[in-house]
Amino acid sequence: MSKRKIALFVEEVYNDLEFWYPYYRMKEAGFEVVVVGTGKQETFKSKFGMPVKPDVVSSAVKTEELAGVIIPGGYAPDKMRIDPAMLKIVQELFNDGKLVASICHAGWVLISAGVVKGKKATGCIMIKDDLVNAGAEYLDQEVVVDGNLITSRVPDDLPAFCQEILKNLA
Template sequence: MAKGRIGILTEFNYEDLELWYPYYRLREEGFETFTIGPDKGKTYNSKYGYPCKADEGIDNVKAEDLVGLIIPGGFAPDYWRRDKRILDLVRAMNDSGKMIASICHGPWVLISAKVINGKKVTCFQAIKDDVENAGAIYSDEAVVVDGNMITSRLPKDLPDFCKAMLSHLRRQ
């Protein structure tokens, strides 16, 4: 029996490691991990061309069915932050206090969902000004946990990112 469902966003130009590393790591721990794309069944290629088929479409996913949501980086967050359906899911996850884990450029989605103001976060250095301008408190650390929000900088931080997610989920 799975410990809970964790959705991981996928879209064109997602960062390979930032999707697949947590996908399998959390699955090893007994969570049901699955990918969420704009369209169920569509295959999205990563920055490096690795395909990811969306297990679910965003229209079929509700916050009440999840224990966590992972927002990988790459260039995909630039698409997700323009999709009202994804922003609505992020807001619903935040409103219910459920885990939102975001890495690299992923905090762009948190900015557009307007859930980052006052939160301590980290991100890829190139969007540091964006998170600060949105009212977040930037910290250059491998992983930052602020309540239900877990953020990380880049692929080399994935071990710490996954440890923080697992620690958070075990307390739930």
């Protein structure tokens, strides 16, 4: 069961494409996608107003039931990174060798979780300095895979991002 369940984080002002593209791609591949919210509210809206109701609050997540986590960008990661339960999820999955995937500004969550030091990673150019200052080697590539850590830059990178996620979960 746990091999087929993946968490997808959400918070206010998430990036529509970076949330919905992996959501449907993972479902299409047969995964149960569990939408995880911070618990601050019942419904979160995207940059363009698309509402999402989380399946569970971050504090109730049991990482032993998950194969990994996908963290979308937008402005949401700025709020996700201050949620201790979301950071704990990332840390536990990372330390257990399970999938941790982020795109665009979601690298901020990886930084706050303390999982990028000594790793190769990418994200949108706006957080390049943040990743470097956190000890990551920044690579300007559509997708960077370093062990169980998968990172991408922008929505145009979503096909390569999702392909690598599915390869990791195979």
